Amino acid sequence: MPGRPARRQSVRPALMSTRSHERLEELIAADAIGGLDDAERRAMLAEMAEHGPDCAECATLTAEYGEVAARLATALDPMPMSASAEERLLAAARATGFDASTPLSSGFR
Secondary structure, X not given: OOOOOOOOOOOOOOOOOOOOHHHHHHHHHHHHOOOOOHXXXXXXXXXXXXXXXXXHHHHHHXXXXXXXXXXXXXXXXXXXXXXXXXXXXXXXXXXXXXXXXXXXXXXXX
């Protein structure tokens, strides 16, 4: 049609969704510090797969937040627990019925 601008074609790869990186970045950041439960992590991975498994920006976000999380883990010198805090922690752990002799799942992140 004359006078009407041509429609721009998307420069996004065919497998890439139009999902915002803002939401994915929130999930990636939370996951890097272990802040997602299993269901949330599965939802994040599904959303990332739907978004586009080869998204360079998501790969960069994952790598960078992972690096920041690793640095945070060693940023402060460890502090010894007071005897009363340690005893409260142990009492709380015992109250959950957790069996420390049972190995944890090898799927720990």
